[in-house]
Amino acid sequence: MSGQAVRRKLQKKPESTTDKRKYEPHKLTASTHGQGELILREEPLLRIPTEVTTYSPGALLLSALAGLSPRQRESFYNLSYVNLPSDTLPGTEEYNDHLALAIFQTNAVATGDKVGLFPRMARINHGCSSAFNSIYTWRENEGVLVIHALKPIKMGEELLTTYLDTKRPRVERQQHLRQHYGFECQCAVCSLSDSASAESDKRLSKMAELYARFSTWQHGDLTGKEAIDIAREIWVTGEKEGYWSERGQLAADAALVAAAHSDKDAVRAWAELAKKWYTYEVGADSEQVRWIREVLANPIKHQMWGSREEEIVGSPGPELKL
């Protein structure tokens, strides 16, 4: 998810902030959801281009807001915000400009080449690492944001998604969340004892490092087998941590490596795993699942097929069959 990058681009760092309406711990609880079940499907209230060319993104936002119905505008102004500059007077045009921008920046998410605001989705709180149980995805071709249950969710359990890549130590995650969203994260992972948190930090940092190493395969720095061994290690480390997100993508990337090295059995095995986890994370009716089904049906049609030296790279192995 590239939401963070987009948010940064729009972020105007204020010199001071007033946090009148910090994130309230209004818990959004769920009814029972099976893994991969659709929890929410929402059209954007508004979307604005990522590349804001105007000198005032707030003005652009205000004109988009002017096009909404009174009820839609109300749902916008009911959202939380942080980082509102305190040097403007309420009621002035400048204040309204800053307020709209603060609300937008606090709640908006990346949607293709635009940034969108989804009032219902915006009310789902954040959890780090193993604490989040749902994933949001923008579907460009349908023009909607969908949220799926990454993990089985029990009745009454809080629905949590993730606002950032949480594969980093607690101190860094918390600093980011404090700065950009104005709250102290008290999720199950951030609430671990110091020793348990240090173990979790180690696993998360290890995953981030392994992902970085895995990506060097594309520059020819790893053999296919080395890359696949790393993918497996990421998976196993994630299992220990309870971090299940991005597994569809990871398995699909492993299938790509296998295809490049012409290992048909490995392509099938990784693609099978990718199908399973893409289904949980982005939905059975997603483009990703459609595409991976095609790979499964005919591995040698994979666009990377045979583009590298022939090699037996290896399948996921029994430890990954979850």
Ligand SMILES: [Zn+2]
């Ligand atoms: Zn947390």
